[in-house]
């Protein structure tokens with residue numbers, strides 16, 4: 001069921017066309033993540049939805065109502081920023097209750113809503129503190145709590161975890177996922193971190209240069225990327241993309257004719273490293289990364305291609321060792337010279 005509908009949305013900054021006519025349908029209760037490289041327009045698109053920037057073309061519809069020209073405060077959306085944007089001189093309780101107080105909600109109702117949000121977010125012991133007496137993760141939870149108490153139609157998150165250290169980012173990410181499962185609120189979340197995108201999203205919107213490259217579930221994007229850009233943007237380590245010219249002839253022949261001057265894409269788990277002479281491609285180890293649960297082996301092939309292989313077993317192999325590679329060509333993605341996927 002279409003809940004938030006974007007039609008031909010455009011944004012110019014001076015003569016720079018930052019958003020180039022975006023169509024997107026978001027369903028009620030969905031968790032949508034906007035990802036893409038720096039400058040692709042993900043924050044701008046979120047700000048247009050929020051009403052923090054004026055739209056230069058197209059329309060926005062929320063729950064059957066045209067909100068294109070509605071001021072931000074009338075859109076019934078709540079935004080959580082990377083910078084938290086808490087009121088420094090107010091307590092946590094006051095920060096969380098502020099919007100409801102402005103809306104003249106009954107004090108008893110406010111108290112109940114703030115208490116409930118504080119319980120959900122593990123903030124009950126901190127309600128009397130001011131923001132500066134909190135850790136970064138706690139501040140971010142207050143910012144989320146402030147959004148929750150308003151029970152908006154849509155939650156908008158702009159890189160909410162990027163000021164947190166890696167461990168806290170992981171924990172808070174899990175909390176946001178749980179929160180979404182509990183509240184089932186329609187959410188749009190901007191990040192450049194594709195692990196966040198993959199773990200949080202019902203559907204991911206991959207943006208590039210003001211346009212949508214692909215929309216899909218995380219696994220659709222991983223397994224069936226529409227083009228080389230999406231293929232290399234989703235997945236860590238990045239998908240190996242080897243120019244067809246650097247492939248051994250017998251492998252090149254397995255690909256479609258239209259990829260003859262294109263490339264092959266192989267996920268690191270589609271490449272396995274074998275003792276010298278046992279695989280179809282010969283190469284030399286350049287680097288081994290033992291990560292505990294998995295091992296990454298960086299190999300340069302005799303044809304000059306660089307590949308990373310992922311294996312769950314540990315290895316005795318070291319940089320400088322000569323090896324062979326086996327490539328699961330049935331898992332390969334073939335790209336034409338323009339980077340479009342072509343079928344084998």
Ligand code: ATP
Nearest residue numbers: 013016018036037038039040041042043044045192
């Ligand atoms: P990042 O991940 O670096 O935050 P982003 O994908 O969120 O990037 P936006 O901030 O949406 O990108 O910016 C999209 C484009 O619009 C960029 O080229 C940026 O320089 C430009 N832009 C954004 N805001 C403004 C502004 N207020 N004035 C002029 N140009 C802007």
